[in-house]
Amino acid sequence: MPARTGQDYIRGLQEQPPEVWIDGERVTDVTTHPALRNGVSSIAALYDMQHDPDLKDEMTYVSPTTGDLVGLSFLIPHSHQDVERRSKMMLHWARATCGMMGRSPDFLNVNFAAWAAAADYFAQNRPEFKTHIVRYYEYIRERDLTLTHALINLQRQRSPSGAQQLSEDTALRVVRETDAGLVVRGSRVLATLGPIADEIAVYSPRLRKMSEA
Numbered sequence: 001m002p003a004r005t006g007q008d009y010i011r012g013l014q015e016q017p018p019e020v021w022i023d024g025e026r027v028t029d030v031t032t033h034p035a036l037r038n039g040v041s042s043i044a045a046l047y048d049m050q051h052d053p054d055l056k057d058e059m060t061y062v063s064p065t066t067g068d069l070v071g072l073s074f075l076i077p078h079s080h081q082d083v084e085r086r087s088k089m090m091l092h093w094a095r096a097t098c099g100m101m102g103r104s105p106d107f108l109n110v111n112f113a114a115w116a117a118a119a120d121y122f123a124q125n126r127p128e129f130k131t132h133i134v135r136y137y138e139y140i141r142e143r144d145l146t147l148t149h150a151l152i153n154l155q156r157q158r159s160p161s162g163a164q165q166l167s168e169d170t171a172l173r174v175v176r177e178t179d180a181g182l183v184v185r186g187s188r189v190l191a192t193l194g195p196i197a198d199e200i201a202v203y204s205p206r207l208r209k210m211s212e213a
Helices: 006-015 037-049 080-096 106-117 128-143
Strands: 060-062 069-071 147-150 173-178 181-185 199-202
Touching: 006 037, 037 080, 069 128, 080 106, 106 128, 106 147
Parallel strands: 147 199
Antiparallel strands: 060 069, 173 181
16 A cells, blocks of 8 residues: 555554544544544545645655555665655655644654664664564554553552552563563553544664663
């Protein structure tokens, strides 16, 4: 699929609805719920900018894999000109939201583009991880998905007498590894765009202990 329109994005949320609960009730359609529909509309408007005849060349580029036009925030820069080109695209989205949407889709698109560019780093301990990161980057690029991320474990109550102590099982951890991937259990928070995102990237922001920094 080439760069999406706003309607493509909305249709995706309707066809594969995220599980969202508000005040104890399951939200059946995030695209129409009063608490979420304006956020959905804001993201949809950004996607529509990719098809504006006056902006199309500044919002998209040709995919090296499919030849389709894809979002420019997925571009892996190979020159100063590429960086400037991608920056201009992101500036269009930032201005469209008056800078008030800190988690617009380009935020994580750039993240995964950087990781794909550094794929050799991921192969240091597990060679297959290089393939995994590149394939996932291409997967979200070619489908123009909106991602959010969940980075932080829930904090346990630090007071010894606290009644709200969380069990040791609360923090996200790997239970087992299979041919299909990792099986995990537990929670992660800070999924800012979670209710209206296509997918959630779950990872740790800490590459080493703070004491080693």
